[in-house]
Amino acid sequence: MPGTQQSTTPTPAAAYTPTDRTVPTRAAHKASYDKELVHSILDEGYVCHLGFVRDGAPVVLPTLYGRVGETLYVHGSTGSRPLRMADQADPGLPVCLTVTHVDALILARSGFHHSINYRSVVVHGTAYQVTDPEEKRLALDALVDHVVPGRSQDSRPANNKEFAATAVLRLDLTEVSAKTRTGGVNDEPEDLTLPHWAGVLPLRKGYEAPIPDGDLAEGVEVPAYIRAM
């Protein structure tokens, strides 16, 4: 209402600020900096590809991740390479973390217009070892809950030995972009009469029926949060 005192709480920015690294050289219309879109892509996945530089050469490793607000966490053994490197690096380890979902194959009449529908997020930044024990516990829960929501409350938390053997890296979501391709076939008009089938082949998603471990304690049933997946 006019004249009404507005809240002074700043509205969180709805988009990441594009940078030289997050503006693609091509197909810029497929790029987005929308935080909601970025979060939805990140939250649907749990395996990322983490890139870092070792002896001047790139290394790309698949690893699990979790998100808490505007922070991503990855974890690993304290002995694993990127986690040791981040520990020794000052001020942190430059990384690129990428998450990709493939949604469909696009079969065009021309080889050139073959494509895939996908949604990807690329995060550039510096990864730091999490040293605060409380943040580390939250991160480990987030990593489990990112794969199976609710699971951290229905499993034994890390004991001291496990906690000490696990290293966690944090990477803030500041330099971030999403890229998506949706829709159908984009053939050239003059190709439409070619005798080749064209269309979309959607990927099957989800999970098969859960396979219980052979040594389950008596009376333990598949929990609702797993059936819901």
Next chain:
Amino acid sequence: MPGTQQSTTPTPAAAYTPTDRTVPTRAAHKASYDKELVHSILDEGYVCHLGFVRDGAPVVLPTLYGRVGETLYVHGSTGSRPLRMADQADPGLPVCLTVTHVDALILARSGFHHSINYRSVVVHGTAYQVTDPEEKRLALDALVDHVVPGRSQDSRPANNKEFAATAVLRLDLTEVSAKTRTGGVNDEPEDLTLPHWAGVLPLRKGYEAPIPDGDLAEGVEVPAYIRAM
């Protein structure tokens, strides 16, 4: 038979030679250099994560790939960043190309033993622009056939303009490793009586029914090689 003349054709090596970069610092028992395993993992996928170094920082981008024998090909617009960089780089662009399949979630009674079943391949090497037109045509066919076997023969090949607008990189399979996790839950013996469900949640694989393009030429049916997927 003893005394029989043996063929002098050398048997191809069945394994890649491990290097400092392909021997993991941890879980080395999960690593393999077996060519058949590597090929099978590569051939089941079609999206890789390609890492390279730009201005000293890592970049990881999802992209399609194809395999011809011991060579991988990736392609893109001649204007895209890694392809321009490989063109300008002398002698080529150092890359790391990683392919990952997630097969199942492993839900343990302890947070620590949660895991996933996966199969991944990591290729280190130098990517070169393919300049020979014949190799480039074969690579483009391989890229299409890698996603949908047989498709390159049932679509219009690139015309001159499309051919010129597409750049192809080659990466030889020399410094290569696979890493896999299979099987079920590995909980600590003392955790087996905990009242938490544990087991394996296999990922659903494959494709949904194909969705034909609205403008198909009359009488064009879904081909057998697509129904077979």
